Amino acid sequence: MKGLERIRKAEFLQERETVLTSWPTGKEVDLREAITYQKKIPESKRFSLAMEEAKKTRTLLTQPRAGVALPEEHIRLLKYLETEGEADLLPTTIDAYTRQNRYTEAQEGIEKSLAAGKSLLNGFPAVNHGVKVCRQVTEAVARPVQVRHGTPDARLLAEITLAGGFTSFEGGGISYNIPYAKKVPLEQSLKYWKYVDALVGYYEEEGVRINREPFGPLTGTLVPPCISHVVGILEGLFALAQGVKSITLGYGQGGNLIQDVAAVRTLRQLAEEYFTSEGFTDYHLTIVFHQWMGGFPEDEAKAFAVIGWGTVAAVFSGAEKVIVKSPHEAFGIPTKEANAEGLRATRQLIHMLTDQSMPESAELARESELIREEVKAILDRVWNLGEGNWETGTIRAFQSGVLDVPFAPSLFNLGKILPARDNDGYIRILQPGNVPLGKKILDYHRERLEERAKVEGRPVNFQMVTDDIYAISKGHLVGRPRSNLGPKFRAHREVKERSV
Amino acid sequence: MSSSGNTSKGKIVLGVIGYDCHSVGNKILEVFFNEKGFQVINLGVMVSQDEFIDAAIETAADAILVSSLYGHGLIDCQGFRDRCVERGIEDIILYVGGNLVVGKTPFSEVEEKFKRMGFDRVFPPDVDLEEVARLLEQDIHARRNGKH
Numbered sequence: 184m185k186g187l188e189r190i191r192k193a194e195f196l197q198e199r200e201t202v203l204t205s206w207p208t209g210k211e212v213d214l215r216e217a218i219t220y221q222k223k224i225p226e227s228k229r230f231s232l233a234m235e236e237a238k239k240t241r242t243l244l245t246q247p248r249a250g251v252a253l254p255e256e257h258i259r260l261l262k263y264l265e266t267e268g269e270a271d272l273l274p275t276t277i278d279a280y281t282r283q284n285r286y287t288e289a290q291e292g293i294e295k296s297l298a299a300g301k302s303l304l305n306g307f308p309a310v311n312h313g314v315k316v317c318r319q320v321t322e323a324v325a326r327p328v329q330v331r332h333g334t335p336d337a338r339l340l341a342e343i344t345l346a347g348g349f350t351s352f353e354g355g356g357i358s359y360n361i362p363y364a365k366k367v368p369l370e371q372s373l374k375y376w377k378y379v380d381a382l383v384g385y386y387e388e389e390g391v392r393i394n395r396e397p398f399g400p401l402t403g404t405l406v407p408p409c410i411s412h413v414v415g416i417l418e419g420l421f422a423l424a425q426g427v428k429s430i431t432l433g434y435g436q437g438g439n440l441i442q443d444v445a446a447v448r449t450l451r452q453l454a455e456e457y458f459t460s461e462g463f464t465d466y467h468l469t470i471v472f473h474q475w476m477g478g479f480p481e482d483e484a485k486a487f488a489v490i491g492w493g494t495v496a497a498v499f500s501g502a503e504k505v506i507v508k509s510p511h512e513a514f515g516i517p518t519k520e521a522n523a524e525g526l527r528a529t530r531q532l533i534h535m536l537t538d539q540s541m542p543e544s545a546e547l548a549r550e551s552e553l554i555r556e557e558v559k560a561i562l563d564r565v566w567n568l569g570e571g572n573w574e575t576g577t578i579r580a581f582q583s584g585v586l587d588v589p590f591a592p593s594l595f596n597l598g599k600i601l602p603a604r605d606n607d608g609y610i611r612i613l614q615p616g617n618v619p620l621g622k623k624i625l626d627y628h629r630e631r632l633e634e635r636a637k638v639e640g641r642p643v644n645f646q647m648v649t650d651d652i653y654a655i656s657k658g659h660l661v662g663r664p665r666s667n668l669g670p671k672f673r674a675h676r677e678v679k680e681r682s683v
Numbered sequence: 684m685s686s687s688g689n690t691s692k693g694k695i696v697l698g699v700i701g702y703d704c705h706s707v708g709n710k711i712l713e714v715f716f717n718e719k720g721f722q723v724i725n726l727g728v729m730v731s732q733d734e735f736i737d738a739a740i741e742t743a744a745d746a747i748l749v750s751s752l753y754g755h756g757l758i759d760c761q762g763f764r765d766r767c768v769e770r771g772i773e774d775i776i777l778y779v780g781g782n783l784v785v786g787k788t789p790f791s792e793v794e795e796k797f798k799r800m801g802f803d804r805v806f807p808p809d810v811d812l813e814e815v816a817r818l819l820e821q822d823i824h825a826r827r828n829g830k831h
Binding site: 366 | 704705710714728754
């Protein structure tokens with residue numbers, strides 16, 4: 184249990200004073216009053232209950248991303264997604280200035296948006312708007328609402344939004360730092376998120392359950408399942424340690440159906456195993472699947488196909504929730520109409536797949552076993568590096584590159600790992616950097632990549648990685664070289680199909 | 684001919700402006716422009732106007748290439764050219780590219796806005812990088828010839 188000690192209450196309450204005075208709206212938070220307020224929120228709007236019900240009934244819930252600068256416009260947007268988009272769960276996506284605690288810039292964004300008559304911010308600046316306005320937002324809709332962001336220091340944001348009636352809070356000390364910041368030391372963000380989890384733990388003790396959701400997809404760019412699983416499991420442990428009881432771990436679609444289904448299944452199993460072996464039993468675990476997080480095609484028809492494929496994987500993986508993309512993804516923030524279209528397309532597929540399931544197969548079993556072995560290898564090393572302390576181990580693992588997130592902006596991420604797709608579109612590891620996967624596993628990854636290289640008539644190299652990153656936006660899954668791929672590639676497929 | 688004394692096609696400062704942490708494209712641009720023979724000073728993500736300009740002054744760069752993916756480009760890029768003028772690099776080549784505004788907007792509108800702000804060239808997210816490299820080489824050549 185080392186590295187998983189609960190923050191001391193006196194220490195926590197003292198830290199609160201500093202947090203709440205860091206911006207004027209912090210003064211609006213009265214924890215006692217906030218708990219009373221949260222207790223009056225109807226059950227139908229409590230996020231944790233919706234997730235529990237989804238697990239019980241094996242239902243896949245839909246949730247969009249959405250947030251604009253001004254309250255009235257934001258409420259209109261959420262209501263539209265609720266009615267026209269048929270969303271089961273609602274978001275409030277926070278703007279990028281607030282995510283970096285730049286409340287002065289956020290204020291400027293609000294004012295410029297007012298002047299322009301449209302949102303110039305990429306999300307809802309909840310801290311600037313304060314508790315009362317957050318309550319107007321959460322009260323205006325019938326569905327549970329979650330705060331979605333990307334904030335290394337989300338302490339004030341959590342205080343204001345939980346007091347503001349939100350019943351779920353996304354993020355974590357690793358997943359909202361490494362892919363979302365440049366200069367924030369990991370030690371620091373882990374400490375900030377310990378506070379957020381402790382705040383949720385505090386609400387829990389007072390009888391108010393808040394759902395917590397570590398951010399699974401990380402950089403959303405060819406992240407091997409083992410990397411995001413390790414981060415999710417660690418953040419799950421850190422949250423449980425502070426008294427969080429409702430936890431949703433995430434995974435971002437890779438694109439190969441077998442790998443995606445194997446990933447979600449193993450994430451659930453492994454999380455249960457690690458949580459229980461650390462002595463946590465009294466918690467509720469669910470899984471969220473993110474539709475493709477990388478670059479999208481500009482053509483809306485093609486974008487719908489990507490959305491559909493993500494939905495297929497989400498349903499077959501058995502996740503409880505799917506985060507839905509829109510046909511405007513290639514252009515950035517969608518209109519409310521485009522956002523609702525993504526939701527409805529997803530809804531249609533979910534219904535059509537309800538009675539179907541994916542058959543067990545040797546390939547599915549092989550991929551599941553591979554992910555399990557990889558996760559265990561990395562977590563064993565984290566544990567050793569921390570000399571039995573998960574938090575220290577996490578910090579040391581990032582320092583040494585034992586934990587390494589591909590393409591992350593953080594200076595505290597080694598950035599030596601390089602992924603690429605194999606010939607069947609599975610995400611494999613091209614260069615492991617210092618991630619300790621062992622010879623047998625790495626040889627397998629290499630073999631699969633060499634197989635692709637042979638088919639494409641080029642060496643395994645960085646060009647492959649670049650081609651893969653842009654492949655889906657250009658209409659493919661695997662980034663084939665531009666010249667000379669046709670006949671050779673097809674011949675290979677035929678041989679392969681015959682041999683199965 | 685160039686009088687800058689280096690054999691590269693030119694020195695460029697690269698970065699993602701404001702509080703934007705989209706790092707993937709930035710890493711790819713670095714590799715690409717290096718391979719094309721430019722000397723790249725990559726500042727990574729979350730770069731302020733002054734950090735771009737500091738780096739350009741320190742390295743006597745020919746061009747600054749600004750990326751923005753998260754939609755706040757309009758706010759973050761405001762006054763960039765004026766700031767360059769203030770800091771004494773009024774003739775530096777300024778490029779900007781990415782998802783520059785919130786929401787789907789016709790590119791011609793976006794281009795006009797940023798050109799009015801003093802950017803020499805404006806690119807959509809799906810631009811062909813080969814084309815950018817070609818234009819950049821041409822612009823750097825013209826700038827050096829005009830200057831000397």
